[in-house]
Amino acid sequence: MEAKDLLKKVRKIEIKTKKLSNNLFGGEYHSAFKGRGMTFSEVRGYEFGDDVRSIDWNVTARYNQPFVKVFEEERELTLMLIVDISGSKFFGTNSQLKKDIVTEISATLAFSAIQNNDKVGLILFSDEVELYISPSKGKMHILRIIRELIEFKPKSSKTDISVALKFFSNIVRKKSIAFIISDFDSPEYSKALSFTSKKHDITGIRIFDRFDDEIPNIGFIPMIDQESLQVKYVDTESKNVRAEYQAKSLLRKNEFEKLFKKNGAGIISCRTDESYVKLLLRYFKNRV
Secondary structure, X not given: OOHHHHHHHHHHHHHHHHHHHHHHHHHHHHHHHOOOOEEEEEEEEOXXXXXXXXXXXXXXXXXXXXXXXXXXXXXXXXXXEEEEOOHHHHOOOOOOOHHHHHHHHHHHHHHHXXXXXXXXXXXXXXXXXXXXXXXEOOHHHHHHHHHHHHHOOOOOOOOOHHHHHHHHHHHOOOOOEEEEEEOOOOOOOHHHHHHHHOOOEEEEEEEEOHHHHOOOOOOEEEEEOOXXXXXXXXXXXXXXXXXXXXXHHHHXXXXXXXXXXXXXXXXXXXXXXOOHHHXXXXXXXXXX
């Protein structure tokens, strides 16, 4: 993509998503995540009714009387966007590819975060970590993130969510808000998610096309796997073939939801022809 065209596309996404974050998501985002990060402030003498779990035993032993730790809400949070850029992101049967929806959702979340003076970072992954942008603030930083989401060309077309989660856990030590945006068609990642969700506030956003869920009856056709790049001929007139395709899709969806719920992580499922605005707003409101 030429520089002129890229700038136009970045500007178009900025105008749309910044307007959304200013008018709709700013307050909802803050309400959903405020108080999620608490930082140590001071110690003070124990008072009747204080939670005994907050007692600072070291200070208590030193002064021979009970002291408690006082925590305050962190004014500055960190939002990490962990985005799948494997080959399947280039699939879409409506006006937008999965990749386009992913970029808009990421940009909306990023502008909502900086509106609340939070830092935003980015991890782009396939079956390896393709790009890492460390958390920072400011409009120019967000525009760089949008530019990479539009233009970045991955080395691999495959997906492995566990690789991204392990990298995230190792590189970001402070508790963060993390949105994993993917179709979640990946090898096993339950252990990595279990470990990461103990430390960070995780939400999975599953992006899918209606034809990821069901295959239409359009005869005997060649189909290409966007990740393995293998071509396979499929008889879509066969009821058994269509039923098996649908069953596999339902199983993948159920596994995603079950795994995230088990680990106390949030869930959003967004079809490419649905309004992600309504889905995000509902999710933020339900978290409050």
